[in-house]
Amino acid sequence: MKIYLTLLAALLAxxxxxxxxxxxxxxxxxxxxxxxxxxxxxxxxxxxxxxxHPSIQSVEATGxxxxxxxxxxxxxxxxxxKESLDEYDPxxxxxxxxxxxxxxxxxxxxxxxxxxxxxxAAGGGSEVQWYGRLYRGDTGNEPPDNLSDDAARTAMSEFLxxxxxxxxxxxxxx
Numbered sequence: 001m002k003i004y005l006t007l008l009a010a011l012l013a014x015x016x017x018x019x020x021x022x023x024x025x026x027x028x029x030x031x032x033x034x035x036x037x038x039x040x041x042x043x044x045x046x047x048x049x050x051x052x053h054p055s056i057q058s059v060e061a062t063g064x065x066x067x068x069x070x071x072x073x074x075x076x077x078x079x080x081x082k083e084s085l086d087e088y089d090p091x092x093x094x095x096x097x098x099x100x101x102x103x104x105x106x107x108x109x110x111x112x113x114x115x116x117x118x119x120x121a122a123g124g125g126s127e128v129q130w131y132g133r134l135y136r137g138d139t140g141n142e143p144p145d146n147l148s149d150d151a152a153r154t155a156m157s158e159f160l161x162x163x164x165x166x167x168x169x170x171x172x173x174x
Contacts, residue, residue: 021139024153027131028160032168036118039126040093042171043116046085047071052170053163065090070100079106086113093118107159108137108151114160128167130160 032039042052046069047061057076063069069085081103087096094117102110114132121127134156137147145151 021135021143021149023133023135024149024156025131025133026153026156026160027129028157028164029127029129029131030164030168031121031125031127032171033125034171034174036093036120036126038174039118039128039167039171040090043118043128043167044090044093044095046088046095046097049073049163052167054166055159055162065095075106077106079103081106087115102137104137104147107155108147109156110135110137110139112156128164130164132156 042048046065047059049071050056050059050073055075055077056073058074059071060074061069061071063085065085065088067085067088069088071083071085073081073083075081082100083097084100085095085097087094089095094115096113096115098113099109099111104110112132112134114130114134117129117131119127119129134152136143136149136152138144143149
């Protein structure tokens with residue numbers, strides 16, 4: 001019995017076993033002075049991101065808005081990301097998608113799953129939310145600063161936030 005207690009004490013006193021990174025949550029939102037249908041008309045197509053996101057130069061897509069559709073985003077700063085559509089619900093003004101192939105030169109993220117949703121805002125207009133979960137670029141135990149949790153969170157938050165500002169500008173200019 002004494003050996004079991006000694007072994008248990010040694011295990012409890014040792015550092016935790018490495019289990020990899022934990023998911024990082026991001027959530028950006030903006031209020032737009034237009035009803036949800038008007039916002040959806042601009043942002044509701046899976047292949048339409050280049051029309052309102054300032055960081056995206058072009059989108060090459062296959063499959064339309066069907067589950068499993070894919071798109072390749074070409075960034076203005078260079079580089080591409082491939083994404084696939086998981087959920088598309090135009091009645092709820094909502095769709096979800098995930099990264100299919102990481103490109104650490106574009107975003108320091110190894111994987112993500114994101115949802116874009118539009119709801120009526122309390123005081124009129126629309127509340128647009130873009131939120132999701134992601135993992136840092138280096139999933140090892142000691143990632144370099146440029147592939148860390150902070151780098152991933154900052155990059156995704158900036159991407160979502162700049163997209164929402166671009167969407168607001170586009171919709172409210174109409």
